[in-house]
Amino acid sequence: MDLLDWHRGRLSARRLSVLLAHLPRDGAVARALHDEAAEWSVTDHLLATVADHLAVANWMFATVNRDEDTEPLEYPEPLRRPGAGPEGESGAADDGAQGAASGAAAPAGDAAGPSAAELIRFFS
Structure with missing residues (x-):
């Protein structure tokens, strides 16, 4: 999946928000946002x-x-x-x-x- 598809109009804002909402709790984005608290x-x-x-x-x-x-x-x-x-x-x-x-x-x-x-x- 290419996130530039949102800018190109091939990915809707709703689909992008659903993808972001369902990222894993222990993923890289959660670790970047919440540091080690994401691991617990x-x-x-x-x-x-x-x-x-x-x-x-x-x-x-x-x-x-x-x-x-x-x-x-x-x-x-x-x-x-x-x-x-x-x-x-x-x-x-x-x-x-x-x-x-x-x-x-x-x-x-x-x-x-x-x-x-x-x-x-x-x-x-």
């Missing part, structure tokens, strides 16, 4: 969110069931999403799926997360 599907974002929540659940379990003598465990880092900066800050390529995973991040005021006593009180 909704399923990939949901799977990363599940992995983040599982890591937080394991951290909570280990924190509640550890000995009081040991030092606190580090809060798990969420998986890096496409369009996110090196520290997990979302960039312009972010399409909103990052917001779904933000529930797995550490609480805003406390980078280390809740203490063991707070978790025990919450789940008791």
